[in-house]
Amino acid sequence: MRAAVIVFPGSNCDRDMAVALKAAGADVTMVWHKDANLPDVDLVAVPGGFSFGDYLRCGAIAAQSPICKSVVAHVERGGYALGVCNGFQVLTETGLLPGALMRNAGLKFICKTVGLNVVTSDNAFTEGYSAGDTVDFPVAHHDGNYTIDADGLARLHGEDLVAFTYGDNPNGSIDDIAGILSENRRVLGMMPHPERAVDNGHGGTDGQALFCGLLGQLTNA
């Protein structure tokens, strides 16, 4: 599987993402935000961080960068994309995922490991888990309070597009939503960090199944 990790000014989980993908066996290329073209890849990973200093809104400026036009085109062609933390914010700002991430309900930056429920395993990202599994991933965000209008929320539930929910909601997200899929199930956006849970040195390896599962699915595709 070939993967590109997008790097914005202010990205700080880009190398962690690359390490996690490589550990699972992916061939990873780092792509600077000013590049207008993506290399030929199966997966685009939009990493966490504070792209453009979170100016205006988290992810808003990054979503207008040259590479994001190519990311949108990649997804529209049926390509896979994973957005974690700031990457999730960027994907909502581009419109590739519905809803928005607002300031945490408690107004504080939250940095801790949280328990998540795997809600569906019917997609390439979470097929390595079973629906109903619980996993521990770190979160580190100030703006992870997911919101969406009532129609959008009904669609997420109706089409089985909620991938992860929080066991103990840390940020006020509607219906405890921690991660969602696009309608074609090929884009996953999530606030918790699976790439920070892939090595025993991280204190847990619950994220490995996401990267290994993805690799298995996309390599066979």
Added chain:
Amino acid sequence: MKARVHVMLKDGVLDPQGAAVQHALGSLGFEGVESVRQGKVIELDLADGTSEDTIAQMCEKLLANMVIESYRVEVL
């Protein structure tokens, strides 16, 4: 020409920052602050003749996130 864009969370979208400001005003002893909504003001210095339609596009493509925010343009 100058334009001032006011960006606010839409009605019905919970505003935790506004709620915190409201709470702080109460703590200072100000009574009767029934709600606080916090938004942004963005001032644009534009070429003369920039159309209202163009400004609206600026707002909808970047300045406001139309999922959760609304905007109002004041041409100065």
